[in-house]
Amino acid sequence: MTQASLFRQITDFANRANPYPLYAELRKTPVLHEEEDGPYVISSYWDIEALLHDPRISSDAANLAAAGTDALAQAEETGGLPPSFIRLDPPEHDRLRRIANQGFGPPHRPRRIENMRGELGPIVNGLFDGLADKRQFDLVDEFAYPFPVTVICRLLGVPRDDEPKFRAWVDPLVASLDPDTRENPDADFVKAAQEARMQLGMYLAGLVEERAKEPREDLLSDLVNSEGPDGSMTMMEVLSTAVLLLIAGHETTVNLITNGMLTLLRHPEVLERLRGDPGLSVRIVEELLRYEPPVQIVPQRTCIADIEVRGVTIPKGARIWLMLAAGNRDPERFTDPERFDPDRGDIQHLGFGSGIHSCFGAPLARLETQIALSELARRLENPRLVEDPPPYRPNAVLRGPRHLEIAFDGLR
């Protein structure tokens, strides 16, 4: 029996807890193409960085569907809601992202995220109140999940109490981003993901209609009432954008906070420094985005021309996987890349991607994680891991622990 191909090992759950030795293997063949219909896998920092800025690389769901092997992309193409800007190329991408940004950041709303800083502390305190009588808790279910979900609900204007309802639709959608299910989808699964997207869209439609009549201080109101040189979004575009932001606001920050606390518990000297110096959280979060990024892979891009990378010609129409987390530990780019070191002089990373699709929610994710980690360091007395490594979620793209049990002696 021969060993599974390197490509197959990426999605192999056996590599989930520590994929980094596999990524080191991948970097030995920085442009890897093992299966005829399979993607070209790119693993070195500078190549990934260049391709993220290359207009010949398409994010358009239609191109991915045309590549033929992605049944989910085909389903998304024919599904009810139009693709959101993460699955579009310029100029449609630019127009929708600019309009979405009007409600989120500069130049129109430079202070919306900064002004949420004061609201985040009380949310975190409320979560600690729930731990007061405990000596052990699951960081994922009791902190890292409810915190960003509460924040994204508040930002969008989605009632927090509806969370159990929309979680039932979010979960299959997130599962549909798992490359393993994308490579081997079954018909029921495709249908479930499509159905969930429609249901979530219809739920949000109710809220958006209310905001169209009576705007409030929230992002849904800004999305539906946008105006300016780019015009406004159609109702369907508003819903696609809202679905995107709600899901992205759920799944990625959860893993950044959880990976972060796991890393700090494995580096107790850094955790101890953070306890005395909350300002260190800024550098810790940047280094985490390099060392344990919550989005490990960008698996949904296609070439719209022949592209040469390190002497290999990637043909027009081929799919590309960009191995962000492998690039983040590329010794061509970083000194001592396998070391978690928030003091390194040149913390850069592909943790938020790069180029035109660079993470839209990055400023919010940074703020949430800086606050979450510095408060966990400050409040938990003698925190320690109960199980190392913890159990992981199946997904190789949005990688993170399913649970992270932490024992502690009390709250400060």
Add this chain to the structure above:
Amino acid sequence: MRLVVDLNKCQGYAQCAFLAPDVFAMHGEESLVYNPHAPEEQRERLARAVAACPVQAITADGLDGTGEQGTGSAQEAHDAR
């Protein structure tokens, strides 16, 4: 505190304008406007902006002058060039 943005490096990610909106502002889609003499009370926000710049285009003098929290990144960003 004095600061310089290398506008050849700047790619318009606007992370600084999110994190220190009183020091950095986006003028339209891509051009950055900033105050090269940031007031002292912006120290902490400026340190966040320096750390968050994806292309490390911001250099700030005097960020670590008082040994306060979350600093040092500006000087190191400078050294890394």
